[in-house]
Amino acid sequence: MRSVEWTRWIAVAALAAVAAGCKKGGEEAPSTTAETTAEAPAPAPEQPAAPAPTTTTAAVPANLPPGVTADMINQGREIFHGAGNCYTCHGMDAKGTTLAPDLTDNQYLNLDGNDYNAYVTLITNGVPQPKQHPAPMPPKGGSNITDEQVKAVAAYEWALSHGGTP
Ligand code: HEC
Structure with a gap:
């Protein structure tokens, strides 16, 4: 009831x-x-704020190491996001994933980040024994890019930690 x-x-x-x-x-x-x-009308002005992610006119640092050109950095940006497969571990924005470190900061685990040639050597050989990540970086990230492409993507990595844009 x-x-x-x-x-x-x-x-x-x-x-x-x-x-x-x-x-x-x-x-x-x-x-x-x-x-x-x-x-x-309010949301409309926000739209132009979103930048195109992989533009080739992005900022390039002013003082480049010997042998490095703005062209190489821009080619390296394309290789990073394409033939080199680097983005699969380091992320589209190069800011790292659980598999690989942030390449845009100025903290370095396996190289002197101010030495452009150290990038070329590291990318050529990979990182057989990572310091903070679970699995090795294979030589050239496991891709079959040429030595010229390694130099270009090394230029891009150097630029990333010296004020360049991902
Ligand atoms: C299979 C995953 C993977 C791929 C693909 C990969 N990396 Fe890595 N990368 C790593 C790992 C793991 C490390 C070492 C991190 C550690 O020591 O903890 C590393 C380290 C680096 C470093 C040194 C960072 C530092 O602070 O010591 C650079 C530069 C780098 N990678 C660039 C590249 C480039 C350029 C490519 C593409 C050609 C690439 N990586 C592809 C996993 C990867």
């Missing part, structure tokens, strides 16, 4: 809530429309 009363009470309360909701909805309808109209 008690539970039946409860059920009825809940049913009545629910009906009341629905009725209130309808009334409220009806009354507020015009103001909702007004809000929507007023807010509509």
